[in-house]
Amino acid sequence: MNILVVEDSRTQAEFLRQILETAGYNVMVAGNGAEAIKQVETARPDVVLTDILMPGIDGYELCRRIKQQNPDLPVIMVTVLFDPADVLKGLAAGADSFIVKPPSPEHVCSQIEGVMRVQGMTGAREGAEELEITFNGNTYTIKAGKIQILNTLLSTYTIAVAKNAELHKVQAQLRSLNDRLRLAVDEVSKSNEDLAEENLNRRRAEKALAEASRKLQLMASITRHDLLNQLSVLWGHLDLALELRETDQANAWRHVENAVEMVKRINNTLQFTAEYQKVGTVAPAWQEIRSLVEAAVSYVPLGTVTLENKIPPGVEVFADPLIEKVFTNLIDNALRHGEKVTRISFSLKRGEDSCIIVCEDDGVGVPVDEKEKIFSYAYGKNTGLGLFLSREILGITGITIRETGNPGVGARFEILCPPDMIHAPLSRTG
Numbered sequence: 001m002n003i004l005v006v007e008d009s010r011t012q013a014e015f016l017r018q019i020l021e022t023a024g025y026n027v028m029v030a031g032n033g034a035e036a037i038k039q040v041e042t043a044r045p046d047v048v049l050t051d052i053l054m055p056g057i058d059g060y061e062l063c064r065r066i067k068q069q070n071p072d073l074p075v076i077m078v079t080v081l082f083d084p085a086d087v088l089k090g091l092a093a094g095a096d097s098f099i100v101k102p103p104s105p106e107h108v109c110s111q112i113e114g115v116m117r118v119q120g121m122t123g124a125r126e127g128a129e130e131l132e133i134t135f136n137g138n139t140y141t142i143k144a145g146k147i148q149i150l151n152t153l154l155s156t157y158t159i160a161v162a163k164n165a166e167l168h169k170v171q172a173q174l175r176s177l178n179d180r181l182r183l184a185v186d187e188v189s190k191s192n193e194d195l196a197e198e199n200l201n202r203r204r205a206e207k208a209l210a211e212a213s214r215k216l217q218l219m220a221s222i223t224r225h226d227l228l229n230q231l232s233v234l235w236g237h238l239d240l241a242l243e244l245r246e247t248d249q250a251n252a253w254r255h256v257e258n259a260v261e262m263v264k265r266i267n268n269t270l271q272f273t274a275e276y277q278k279v280g281t282v283a284p285a286w287q288e289i290r291s292l293v294e295a296a297v298s299y300v301p302l303g304t305v306t307l308e309n310k311i312p313p314g315v316e317v318f319a320d321p322l323i324e325k326v327f328t329n330l331i332d333n334a335l336r337h338g339e340k341v342t343r344i345s346f347s348l349k350r351g352e353d354s355c356i357i358v359c360e361d362d363g364v365g366v367p368v369d370e371k372e373k374i375f376s377y378a379y380g381k382n383t384g385l386g387l388f389l390s391r392e393i394l395g396i397t398g399i400t401i402r403e404t405g406n407p408g409v410g411a412r413f414e415i416l417c418p419p420d421m422i423h424a425p426l427s428r429t430g
Helices: 010-022 033-043 060-068 083-094 107-118 146-244 249-276 289-297 325-338 376-384 386-395
Strands: 002-007 026-030 048-051 075-079 098-100 129-135 140-142 285-288 306-309 316-319 343-350 355-363 398-404 412-417
Touching: 002 010, 002 146, 010 026, 010 107, 010 376, 026 386, 033 048, 033 325, 048 107, 060 412, 075 107, 083 098, 083 140, 098 107, 098 398, 107 376, 146 249, 249 386, 285 289, 289 306, 289 316, 289 325, 325 343, 325 355, 325 386
Parallel strands: 002 026, 002 048, 048 075, 075 098, 306 343
Antiparallel strands: 129 140, 285 316, 343 355, 355 412, 398 412
């Protein structure tokens, strides 16, 4: 079977040639309408496949001229256009069927087979009466047999079904793409949230390290001053002991004993300095409070004292890693100064704008006039520097500590944590 392909695009023409030759047809190609008319006259093809949008003689006009001279020669229009007006214009020109670009090999072959089957049917053009159809303000005069019109309708319906299937496929691909895009957006949002949290923690750590540096410089100045005073007193006692060793040995030995006590104080100061210089050397981090209390208990012998850890699991505080020493100091302070302590407990309370870690015991408590003094450096030199160091460690990340117990009833230390320094599920706080 000989087929004439009329196509001004060389690429499209070769594409159709490959489809048709693969299917076993003999193919001729014309680059425009005028050339196609000559080939129809000389080569007498069995079917014509023509593009619609061509310079000079377009597909509609070419079809009309072919049908005037060869009414039985099937003409199939190949076009990127496809709406009811295209079909009506094609039918008015005498087209037998339609193929929409880009064509599939199966559809091209089925349309050729369809028009040839109609061509071979007896009475295919019977009842070919002129019909005037008005659509969108335009009137089209169509002269075609019932079978020809039915075949055209079937071809356009087939195209519509194929296009609808393609549309559903594209819609499915779009849905899949939207799902992947939504997942990507969620991942980006999660990454942004993680980055924001990381930046927040970095700013917290930078602020805490700056505060630690300031505290270390201040403490270095204070301890240097204290050590110089203590050394001065030590030398004084030693000088007096040397002066009195021959004339008043009793007083000389008293000054030696005072010198020994002063050496002990200097040693305590140096030990405290060694502890204090660790503050702020490591960046603050999130730490589970319940685990901190449990770790602190392992360093302090409780004897017959009961310790209750009521901190809910999973609650974290953002603090200097030395915060574990704060809990150790609180337990040790209760055991040393509570006198009649039988119970120490840790719990978590929620304040109006903060979460509060509470340490309380049933000892003698703290006198009203000493509630603030016990946290001072000067006071701590006489009774131990644990509470002073605890306040310094907590202050690195803006956490504060105070004593709110009732004298004679027991000590109560409240560690106030700003909202952004603690992860405390509300349903799990007391």
